[in-house]
Amino acid sequence: MAETGCKIRLQSVSKCFDDKCGKTAVLDEISLDVYENEFLVILGPGQCGKSVLLNIIADMDSADSGTVEFTGENNGQVGFVFQRYALFGWKNVLKNVELPLKLKGVDKDVRRAVAMKYIEMVGLKGFEKSYPAQLSGGMKQRVGIARAYTSGNDIILMDEPFGALDAQTRYQMQDEILKIRSKEKKTIVFVTNNIEEAIYLGDRILLLSNKPSKVMKEYVPDLKRPRKNTSSEFMRLRDEITETMDLAL
Amino acid sequence: MYNEKKRSAWMKMLLNVSGLAMFFGIWELIVDIGLVSEKKLVAPSAVFMTFIDKLTNVVPDGNTIIAHTLTSLQLVLIGFLLSCLIGVPLGLLMGFFKPAEYFFTPIFEIVRPIPPLAWIPIVIVALGIGIEAEAFIIFVAAFVPCVINSYTGIQATNKTLLDVAKTAGATNAQLFFKVGIPSALPMVFTGIKVSFGSAWATLVAAEMIASTVGLGFMIQQGRNAVRPDIVILGMSVIGLIGAALTGLLSILEKKALPWRDLK
Structure with missing residues (x-):
């Protein structure tokens, strides 16, 4: 991978929400690096706080503690793709x-x-x-x-962009986003709760646990593109991630 | 598909017309067969004859129906436009900027329940007898729905759309003008239509302030002269013009918000 340098660095980012049952911790000391021009997938179970994390990176929400740092020329300006199109x-x-x-x-x-x-x-x-x-x-x-x-902006954040689409359209859009990416290099952070989508798209996958979310594991799928979700390596990785995710629930 | 649409349009028209025909038919009938005395209620045909007569005749109220109508229209439009000009921006500001909301809400909530008629004595003292005082009464009636609808409309601005603009580096003013106001427009229009209804409906009350011309004045004079045909003519003109102008506002709304009816 041509990961020439760190683009975004998160250090010990934590976030709590106030709700009816008092304070709920959503993000628990999350530290991660996003490298230049990589397709990073943040994968996690529903409601685990992945979107909150993305909002914090985009400065639409603020962390209770920890830092988000942009390196290089970028001063925090990002392109954002919303789940509900917006x-x-x-x-x-x-x-x-x-x-x-x-x-x-x-x-x-x-x-x-x-x-x-x-x-x-x-x-x-x-x-x-x-x-x-x-x-x-x-x-x-x-x-x-x-x-x-x-x-x-050279960083694009995508918050479950295909979550509201039917399965057929979803596959089409996954290919579309890879096609777009092959035409124009960008650093992409893509949030999803769909394991197959994560493996199909990601150069690197960070698996988050249930709330309060921590980074559980990192995967770097060593699969040739275009990836096939019927290939044995694909399915092995899928089973592995599924197992780790189940353990966390 | 197309034929079905066409047929339902015809159906709608047919029902519209038969509803009206039934209303006027029954009205005409109960007067014609003498169910109600002609001194209390006149038939629509007689009202229409009075209308023709009043186009030129100034008896018993000193002016033709045209003069009365124009005066009333002018009065209502002044009060109504003033209320839009002040009420809409005020509502938008209150709905979008918290300090404005906290500053204006208490006074607005106190003024809001006061009925327009209750203002008449103090308005006469302050503004004298004349069009200013009358327009003010109409302004008060039209003001409240303008503010409330604009306020509610802009408050309902989709938060994600604001985020879109914020991530693109929008300033507060841009958020207000480019996101807040366009999202509020459908509600603003609803407010304007309701306002117009209130303004027009307050006409007779406003013209109780020593008017010498206007539809409200004509109705009063008709009553004093025991001319039910003139009273009903005045009511009918108020009803018809009100309906026509509300229809005009709806057309304006469609033109201004073309994206609303898309599918």
């Missing part, structure tokens, strides 16, 4: 995608060109003028991905 219903596809640049005050012609490039890349050419309500779930998430890339 598109602006009153904006068409083009305007949704160019929004990050518009907020930064980029000229109209420039941001149009960039947005069109990524709309084409996610296969939505011809749908620029459509509104989100007219698109299917898979297409909406393509818009979400195009928007994250348009932001121009």
